[in-house]
Amino acid sequence: MNVILAIAKTTLGEAIRRRVLLVILLVGVLFVAIAPALEALSPRQELTVLRSLTLGVIQLTSAVIAVVLTVYLIPNEIERRTIYTILSKPVRRWQFMIGKYLGAVGALGLMMALMTGIMLLVFVVMGKSKDVSDLAMLAKVPIAFFIQMSLLAAVSVFFSTFASPIVNFFLSGGVYLVGTMFDSFFNVLTKETQPLIVKIPATIVHVIIPNFQSFNVQNSVINPTQVIQNETMLYVGLSVYAVTYISILMILGIIVFEYREV
Amino acid sequence: MSLAIETKDLVKSYKSKSGTINVVDKLNLQVEPGEIFGFLGPNGAGKTTTIKILLGVIYQTSGDAYVLGKEAGDIEIHKQISYLPEKPYYYEHMTGFEIMQFYASLFGIHDKDKCKSLLDRVNLGNDMNRPISQYSKGMQQRVGLAQSLLNDPQLLFLDEPTGGLDPIAHIEIRDLILQFRDEGKTVFISSHELSDVERICDRVAIINKGEVVAQGRLEELLVGGRIEITANNCTDATASSLRDDDTLVSMNHGRVIVDIPDSHSPNEVVKTIQGAGGEIVSVIPRRKRLEDLFLEAVTVDNRAKGRTIGTMTGKDDGTEADEVTA
Amino acid sequence: MRQRFSKLWALAAGLAIVQAVVHAAWVFPLWQKNFAPKQGSYEGLTSDQMLFAFAGFRELIAGILWVRADTFFDEGNFDAILPIIYLVTRLDPHQIDVYDTGMWHIAYNFTDEGSRSDRRYVPSAVALGIEGANNNPSTYELFYGTGWLYFHKIEDDYAEAVKWFEQAMTKNDVVTARRNILNNAYQRNGQVDKAVEYMFKVLEDSEAAVKADKEYAARQNRDTIENNLDNLLVRMAQRGEFARASGHYDGWDYDTKPPFDVGFSARVTVVEPKVIQVEGTWNVLPVGTRVRIVLRDSDYPDALPAELTWNQGTAIKLDPPKGLTFMQDQLFVKNQRFSREIDMSRDPNMYPFTKQKYLVEFYYNPRQAPAYIQDKFGWNGEGMTDKNFLNTQIRPGARVVYTTMELTREQLLRTGEWKEKVPIQQTKNFAGFGSKQLDDNVIKVPGILSEPGH
Known part of the structure; x- marks a missing residue:
C-alpha cells in the first residue's frame, strides 16, 4: 500500500505541474468566471443558462483533463525510462499501475475542486444563489462529475496499457461520447419495431459500455422543477457502479500490462 | 556461493516483417559475486535487452536467466539489486532529496538520513534541495547512482553509466563504482566506453548480435601485446x-x-x-588494449558469419536500425 | 516470469456482471426517473451543435439559437424561425418563452397577402403548446397559452379552452389579472353557472388578498373582479338565465324573446381565377357581426363543420400539409349585409387547389358575438334563429347558422367550360341587396339618420 501511495503522490505532484493541463484548467476557470456575462443570451432564463453553462464547462474541462492526463501516464514513464528504475525495485506492475491511476484521479479531483470553488464563488459574488442550500445543491453535481471522470480516467488508463497516446485520446474520447449518447439512441434502437439484428447488439453494447450518461445529474439542478427522490441512493449507486467498473478496467489493464514488454 | 548472474542459452526474439530477429541469441553468461563485470558490445548487440530480461521487465523467448540464484523477475531479488538505466530522466519537478525519498519509499525505507548521506556520498549534499530540472547531466547520473544504493544492493546493473558525461564526471563515476567493489557488491556494467571499462572491470563479456564472442578475466584476454x-x-x-x-x-x-x-x-x-x-x-x-580485443572479437565474429561491417542492424529493442560504425 | 491470470479473468467477468446489474437495476432507473432531461432529442442539430449539446451546453445552445431567432423576427424571415423554435425546445424543453412565442408565431404569423393566417399550421401550434405544458407543469404560462390558442385564435372548441385555463388556474404562479379569462371561457362554452361560481371564488380570493396586502393594486384588482361579476349577474338577469333556472322564462319578457331571425343569405361569385366575391344578407343592425367563411378541399383530412380537428396529436410539423387547401376568413356585416372579395391567387403555397371538389362553408356562432349582440341572442343563441339555416347539430348546446356550397376546381380556376362563363353559387333565398345601399362608409341606422334623398 505504501508503494502505491508513494507512486500516487509522485504522479499527483507531477500532474498538477503539467503545463498543458494547467492551460486547459485555466481556460475552464476563465469560462466559469465569465459565465455571468453570457446570461444575456437567454432573458428570463439567466439562472438556468448560468447553471447549465458553468456546470457544462466544469464537465467538459474535466473530461479533457481526465483524458489528456491519463493517456500519457504510462507512455511517459516508459519514454523517460523512469519505469525501469521503479519496476527494478520491489514494485509489482499492478501496484505501479494503480498508483499511477490513483495519482491521476487525485490530481483530477484537485483541479475539479478548484473549478467548483470558482463556480460557487461566482454564484455568491454575483448574488445568484438564494442561500447555502442552493449552493450545496449546485456543489453536489461536480461530485457526480468527479465519479464520472474517475471512470473516464480508468478507461484511458486501460487503453494506455496497449495504445499510443494519440490513439488512446480518440479511443477514450469516443468511449466517452458513446457512453454519454448511447441512451438517446438506445431507446430508438431497441424499439419494438426494430429487427433483432439491431436490438441484440444494441442491448449488448448498452450493457458493456461504461454508461457516462447516468452521471449527468445536472438537469435536476438546472431545472429544479421536480422533487428529486432517492438522490442519495443515486449517488451511492453511481459510486458502486463506478468502483465496480473501474475495478474491471484495472484488472484488464493489469493483465495486459503484465504481459506487456515495456 | 552461487553465481551473481547466470544465463543459459538465453534467447530473445522479435518478429518483424522480414522474419524473426534474435536480439539475444543463445547467450551464456556467468558473473561471479563481488566482481565488476563489463558487458560490452556495439550498439544493437543486445546489451540493454539482456539487462531488461535480467530485471524481469521483459521476458525471454527461451533459455534461462538467474539473478542471485533466483529466476530473473522474481520480485524478492529486486530488494537486493538495483538498476541505473541509460540516460534516465527523473521527475523533474522533484528535488534530488525528494527523488531519493520517493525511491526509498518503494523499498519501504523511510530513513531521511540515509537519503541524505547517500546524496553526500555522490557529492550532491549541497544541491539536494534544488529541483532535478536544474541538474546537469552528471548530477542527474549521480542522483541515479545514489538512488541505486538505497537498498544497499548486492548487485548493481549500470547501463552506460558514463554515457554523455564530461571527463571529470567520468572519473567521479568510475571512482564510485570502484568503491562499490570494495564494499563487496557485484557490479554489472553495460557499456561501449571501453576506456572506462578497461580501467575498472575484473572480467568482461563481449557480445555481438546477441551472442558472446569473448568472455573472461581482462588479464587473460589482453595477453598478447x-x-x-x-x-x-x-x-x-x-x-x-x-x-x-x-x-x-x-x-x-x-x-x-x-x-x-x-x-x-x-x-x-x-x-x-x-x-x-x-x-x-x-x-x-x-600492451594489448581492450579496444583491440573488442575490434578483433567483433570483426572475427562478423567475418566468420559472413557479415560486412557497416551494414544496417537492428537496435537493442529490434525496432529501428542504426549504422554500425565499430 | 509470465503468469496465468485465470483468477483475475474470473474476477473481471464477475464484476462485469455486477456492473451490468447495478446499472440496469439501480442506477439507470433512478437516473431516468429523476435526473434525465425531459426531452433531449438531438435530431436536426449540426454536428458541432450536437457536440456542444452532449458536452453539457444544451441550455446555452438553446439560448444562442433563440437570440438568433430574434434577428429573424426583426427581419420578418418567419420561415427561418420555425426550425429554430423546434430545435430550441428539443434542446431545452424548459424554455417557456420559446414555447409561448413559438405557439403564437406558428398560429398567427403565417399569412397570405390578405393577412389571412394559414390555419393548416394551427394543429402544430396546439401540439407545441401541449408539449410545452407537459414539459413545464409547474408554471401556468403554457397552459394559459394553449387555452388562449383555442379561445382567441381557433375561436371554437371552447371546452378545450376551459380545460386548459382550468389547469392554468391551479398553478401557484398564475397572475391574478389573468384569472378573468376563465370566466370568459366558461361563458363562451355556455357554462354560465360555472362562470358565476368561479367568479365568486375569485372574488373571495381577492378579498383575502386585500386583507393581507392593503396596497392599491390589490384593491383595484378586487374592484375589477367585483365589476366583472356584477356585469355577469346583470346580463344573466337580462338574458333570462335566472328565470330559466326557476321556470319563469316563458311567462315573462326578456331581451332574448322572441328569437330574432337573422335572415342569412349568400352568393359566391368566382370573379377571376382563384378570386371570389362573397356577398350576402344578415338582418342585424348593430355593427360587430362576423360570419365565418371556409373554403377547403371537400375531402380535407380531419375537417369538421367550419373548422378542423385542431388537436392532431404531438407531431409538430415544420411545413404545412402540401397540396391541401384550407381558407378561413370572416365576413363583416355592415348595413345588414356583407360583401367581400377574397383573393387566393397570390399565395399558391397556401392555396394550391390541387383537388377537384371544394366546399364553401358559412358559419355563425353567437358564442363569439360581442356582449351587446349576445344580450339579444343569448349565450347559446336561444334568442337567435334563421328560417333557412339554423343548425343545432354541429355545435352541441349552441344554436348556430351554418350552410355549405360546392365549387369545382374548374370553376375556381376558371378553366374548361368555365373559362368564359362566370360561376355563381348562392343560397336559394339570395335576392340581392334590394334597397340596401352599397356604400359601407356610412352606417345607416333607421330613425337616426334621414334616408338619402331627403
Missing part, C-alpha cells in the same frame, strides 16, 4: 621480406613501420633492417 619497430632508409625489398602472417608492415618514402606480436623477438627484425642498410628509429612494445 605487440611491438612496433620504426626504421628509415629502407627499400621496398626489405619491407617485403619482413612481411608474414603475423607481421604488419607499412612503408612510406623509405620509412617503414613493422608491427609484430610480442611472442616474436624484435631482434630478428632489427637485424634484417640493419643488414639491409636501414636505420632503426625506435622499438616500442605496446
